[in-house]
Amino acid sequence: KAGVTQTPRYLIKTRGQQVTLSCSPISGHRSVSWYQQTPGQGLQFLFEYFSETQRNKGNFPGRFSGRQFSNSRSEMNVSTLELGDSALYLCASSLGVTGGRDEQFFGPGTRLTVL
Amino acid sequence: AQKITQTQPGMFVQEKEAVTLDCTYDTSDQSYGLFWYKQPSSGEMIFLIYQGSYDEQNATEGRYSLNFQKARKSANLVISASQLGDSAMYFCAMREPRGNTPLVFGKGTRLSVIA
Numbered sequence: 358k359a360g361v362t363q364t365p366r367y368l369i370k371t372r373g374q375q376v377t378l379s380c381s382p383i384s385g386h387r388s389v390s391w392y393q394q395t396p397g398q399g400l401q402f403l404f405e406y407f408s409e410t411q412r413n414k415g416n417f418p419g420r421f422s423g424r425q426f427s428n429s430r431s432e433m434n435v436s437t438l439e440l441g442d443s444a445l446y447l448c449a450s451s452l453g454v455t456g457g458r459d460e461q462f463f464g465p466g467t468r469l470t471v472l
Numbered sequence: 473a474q475k476i477t478q479t480q481p482g483m484f485v486q487e488k489e490a491v492t493l494d495c496t497y498d499t500s501d502q503s504y505g506l507f508w509y510k511q512p513s514s515g516e517m518i519f520l521i522y523q524g525s526y527d528e529q530n531a532t533e534g535r536y537s538l539n540f541q542k543a544r545k546s547a548n549l550v551i552s553a554s555q556l557g558d559s560a561m562y563f564c565a566m567r568e569p570r571g572n573t574p575l576v577f578g579k580g581t582r583l584s585v586i587a
Binding site for chain 1: 505507509514515516517518519522524563567569573574575576577578579580
């Protein structure tokens with residue numbers, strides 16, 4: 358069974374640009390979550406999509422958005438990039454079951470550098 | 473309020489020795505799940521072990537075991553017979569299943585295994 362894939366793996370952008378990151382979950386998984394990881398703030402939750410609907414949202418500005426397609430693939434978009442958006446963006450997929458163990462499996466991440 | 477606390481920023485252990493990585497958590501819910509992840513320098517988060525709040529026995533997965541002390545709200549990871557490949561960041565995380573809340577991560581512990 359293929360794992361979670363993320364594209365691209367590395368990205369360099371300049372301030373003010375926008376960027377779109379892609380995540381393909383494990384087959385059969387309906388939940389996709391996105392996290393931002395920085396040395397200063399650690400791992401912070403961005404949002405979760407389940408069956409094409411945003412189910413949870415972290416405390417990030419509206420410049421960060423996402424969506425999920427009918428095949429469970431997800432994209433996240435960051436508009437008007439700032440230097441502070443430089444980070445490793447991790448995508449995780451899971452079955453999305455509630456009320457108990459719901460392991461999240463992570464992709465290799467996209468390392469975004471904003472110049 | 474921080475929900476997961478990992479007090480050891482860095483740890484060293486001799487190869488083949490056992491090591492304990494600390495994790496304490498804070499929640500008012502009776503039902504929750506605790507997870508440990510490993511993050512090598514490549515960046516991908518690897519799921520290691522899970523402990524449910526109602527599980528009566530401590531979780532074990534190969535060389536990984538969890539020392540779960542519910543009254544003290546601690547869920548320490550024990551790695552037996554350390555190997556050089558165990559050198560990585562280790563993150564403790566918690567999820568409160570009620571309301572499909574997202575995973576909340578600690579700041580992590582960097583483990584270095586010495587030959």
